[in-house]
Amino acid sequence: MMERLAILGAGGFIGNRAVEMLYLGGRHEVRPVVRAAQSLALASRFPLEGRVADGRDEAALAEAFQGCSSVLHAIAGDLQTIVGSIEPVYRAAQAAGVKRIVYLSSASVHGQSPAPNTTEQTPLSRRQPIAYNNAKVEAEERLLSLRQQGGVEVVILRPGIVHGPRSFWVGGFADDLLAGQAYLVDGGVGICNGIYVDNLVHAVALAIASDIADGEAYLLGDSETYSWHDLLAPVGEVLGYPLAELQPPVAEEPRGILRRLLNDGTLKGIARRFPRPIKAALKAGMREMAVSRAGAAGQGAASAPPVASLEMSLLHRCAWKLQHAKATRELGYEPVVTFPEAQRRTLAWLQFAGYPVNR
Known part of the structure; x- marks a missing residue:
């Protein structure tokens, strides 16, 4: 009998891809959970029983989680939602008899430009200059604290920059190129700690099944080491905007x-x-x-000239490739899609989505 998985935030970029892959993989009975009914539009391609529940509504969440053994917490929202959804989701999962929550955190808990030799064991700080990072750190801390008191297991995943079709990092950059607002700090030579979305969903499936992951956090990324220029130059090329011609930001x-x-x-x-x-x-x-x-x-x-935010300046100048050795060792994680194949799929999506791709 297949275990039922509730995907919270199923209408978002990562959540929707998780619905697609895990349902089509045939190993999970998937239940999409979204904040508004219209967010079920993509998931409605499949014969799934979706649920509508706000991430901070404990009662609605408990009802949505009924009969599920696992929950993927993939909500993307503002800072208040990031932190404020943690306790309602955990309490609802406990009330519904859920065994495990897999929480999508972010490698940004270590900063946009992590120090050399950063690993999962590196202490986290809530005094970072980027508010998003601090919110994710607080969310992780609250979730682990709830785990100490409750019976629902917790696995924390820390993906880097999640790219691929429908990704903000790709579509947003393409939009900025067309609007004349795109930029790369120092030419984008810094390391991009990226992960193709399918590789992340693969890691989610492993985290659900693992017998030793409870209470653990895992950094996740692609196998290859590549720069921001490597990630985005093909986007500029197919749109007819060579990145070498971009105006340097201030x-x-x-x-x-x-x-x-x-x-x-x-x-x-x-x-x-x-x-x-x-x-x-x-x-x-x-x-x-x-x-x-x-x-x-x-x-x-x-x-x-475009103004480079502090976040983008740090990202584009990153000098350390985060390692996913712990995820490989304990979860058996190995990326299932190579970086060149991820690029090919992403560029094909740009054309499918109606961008003016050179043919």
């Missing part, structure tokens, strides 16, 4: 970083404790930046 200004940290909530808790004069100074600075941006827009800012 670095994000310190005040831009501050504005982003304030907007995404990274400094929100700290700012509450600031003395009143400092709060007033920050507000004044934000007003000044708003005026400055408005003036720049009126002077033709659209022709200005």
Whole structure:
């Protein structure tokens, strides 16, 4: 008898591919779970019983998980959703009698440019400059804490940059090329710690089946070492935009970083404790930046060079290839799709999706 797997976030890029591969693989009875009914559109190609449940609605989740032995937590959302979905999902899984949760975290818990010799054992920090990283670290910590108190097993997967058909990293870059906004920091010579989406789903299946993975975290990636230029140059080539002709970006200004940290909530808790004069100074600075941006827009800012965010600057300058030796040793993970084949499939998807591919 096949085990039933609930895929939470089944309408997203990774979740939908997991539905496709695991259902067609014939080893799992798949139940897509999405936040809104329209997100079941892709999964409806298959004879599956989908469920609608918000990732923070414990009661709805418990009902959606009934009869499932495993749950894949593949929700992609804002910072509040990343952290706020952890306890409801775990409590719901426990109420439904689920055996195991496989949680899709991110290699970004180690930073966008990890230090040499970084492994799963490297201590994590919630004081990173990228709020997404901190949210994922907190989510992992909460999940493992719940595991210590509860009976539902937990396996954490830390994939790198997940690429392939429908990926933000591919489609978004193609869109930016067509809009004249694409860039690579330092030509994209830094290492891309990437993983083709099918390789990630393969790892998910292994994590579900493993007898020794409970409570463990696993870094995941492709076998090959490749740069950001290697990943994206073929996209530029088929669209007729050689990456050598891209306008070099300028670095994000310190005040831009501050504005982003304030907007995404990274400094929100700290700012509450600031003395009143400092709060007033920050507000004044934000007003000044708003005026400055408005003036720049009126002077033709659209022709200005692209601005490289801190996140992209770190990613494009990465110098360390994360290893998945632990996943190989304990899960039996070996990528099932090579990087050249992943590139071929991705470029074919660009044409299928209607991008103006050179023929």
